[in-house]
Amino acid sequence: MKKIWNIIIVLVLLGSLTPLALAEADEDVSYEVEIDENTKKEVAVMNNRLGSSIRLLQLEKSITRNIAKGEYIISYLKENNSVNTSELELILIELELLKDEVSSADPNASDAVTVFVDLKLDAINLTKEFRDTLHLLLGNESKIESVKANISYLKNDSVENLGQRIRKNVREYNAYKLEKIFSYINVSDSTIVDSYKNDSLNLSQVKQQIGEQIKNMTMEKRNQIFSEIKQSRIRGRIQAQMAVENITEGFHDRQVKRLENRINKAIENIPDENVRQNVEDRINEKIKPGSGKPGE
Amino acid sequence: MKNKFLMIILFLIVVFSTIFVYTVYQDYVNGEDYKTDTDDASLEEVLSEIDESFLDEGDEVEIGEMI
Numbered sequence: 422m423k424k425i426w427n428i429i430i431v432l433v434l435l436g437s438l439t440p441l442a443l444a445e446a447d448e449d450v451s452y453e454v455e456i457d458e459n460t461k462k463e464v465a466v467m468n469n470r471l472g473s474s475i476r477l478l479q480l481e482k483s484i485t486r487n488i489a490k491g492e493y494i495i496s497y498l499k500e501n502n503s504v505n506t507s508e509l510e511l512i513l514i515e516l517e518l519l520k521d522e523v524s525s526a527d528p529n530a531s532d533a534v535t536v537f538v539d540l541k542l543d544a545i546n547l548t549k550e551f552r553d554t555l556h557l558l559l560g561n562e563s564k565i566e567s568v569k570a571n572i573s574y575l576k577n578d579s580v581e582n583l584g585q586r587i588r589k590n591v592r593e594y595n596a597y598k599l600e601k602i603f604s605y606i607n608v609s610d611s612t613i614v615d616s617y618k619n620d621s622l623n624l625s626q627v628k629q630q631i632g633e634q635i636k637n638m639t640m641e642k643r644n645q646i647f648s649e650i651k652q653s654r655i656r657g658r659i660q661a662q663m664a665v666e667n668i669t670e671g672f673h674d675r676q677v678k679r680l681e682n683r684i685n686k687a688i689e690n691i692p693d694e695n696v697r698q699n700v701e702d703r704i705n706e707k708i709k710p711g712s713g714k715p716g717e
Numbered sequence: 718m719k720n721k722f723l724m725i726i727l728f729l730i731v732v733f734s735t736i737f738v739y740t741v742y743q744d745y746v747n748g749e750d751y752k753t754d755t756d757d758a759s760l761e762e763v764l765s766e767i768d769e770s771f772l773d774e775g776d777e778v779e780i781g782e783m784i
Contacts, residue, residue: 463778466772475772487782487783491783568784582725589773632764636760643757654769
């Protein structure tokens, strides 16, 4: 009898330790990378080439705009202050290298979601690094405000060009979605899709026309459309969730590899030996074991 | 004695199954909005679902500000 009790106690103890072991495993994963809700929403459209291409272009646009702002800030500081801007310049060089990585990323690749999330996290970290360094250099809140006021009117041709490419791709993506919706409601007339594609109808006008058609449908048909569209959206969300879960695995190794490639690009592309060495040292510092999360 | 042992095992099975069923139920309740076949979708619901399918031309990928 005593033996049986001992076995039961051991089993119960083992059972109660299982959740603890699982919780520790979860903690390891969350230490590596945290993916915010916005990013999860962004990758939900990356299950086709157009969606992936749009997200990568949008990331490139954000980085390009930040580089333009960074360049402006540095030239403003050089003119108006006696602060040393060399650290800011090195961060900008790394942002430039990152921009090249984004523009050469393949939207058709099977790991496009992983690449997008990894590069976006790098962009967020470098932007934060620039911002923190700038605030340390300026210190005074009024100086920061005066730079901010000047920067808000900044225009940049590369940003504008990227904006146009994004708009074109978004139209193509939406036209593809429209065709799908029309197939659900059994409309074979392509006039609306064509008008949207060639810019003679905007999206709200198109939605209004779809609304008119759905209004006149039977309740049964309306329910059918509702469930088909919802199912398709949920499928996309599930795919995105699965892709995001895969990202956490091996995040650190991928980041180290990326930083090593970035050093190689710096060696290839930066002619000034001093600058090249400083960029190399900065990136190497992030790779070094015990330097915390790479990129932070 | 054998009966007592079986009773304990049975008791543990009942407890763990209850916990399992409760967890699954909670996941279901907290999960995706669920519409049964008997519910009718309003025009607004259908349009909002359609709306979710499109991308906004002015969408941005946020990476933070430089200043």
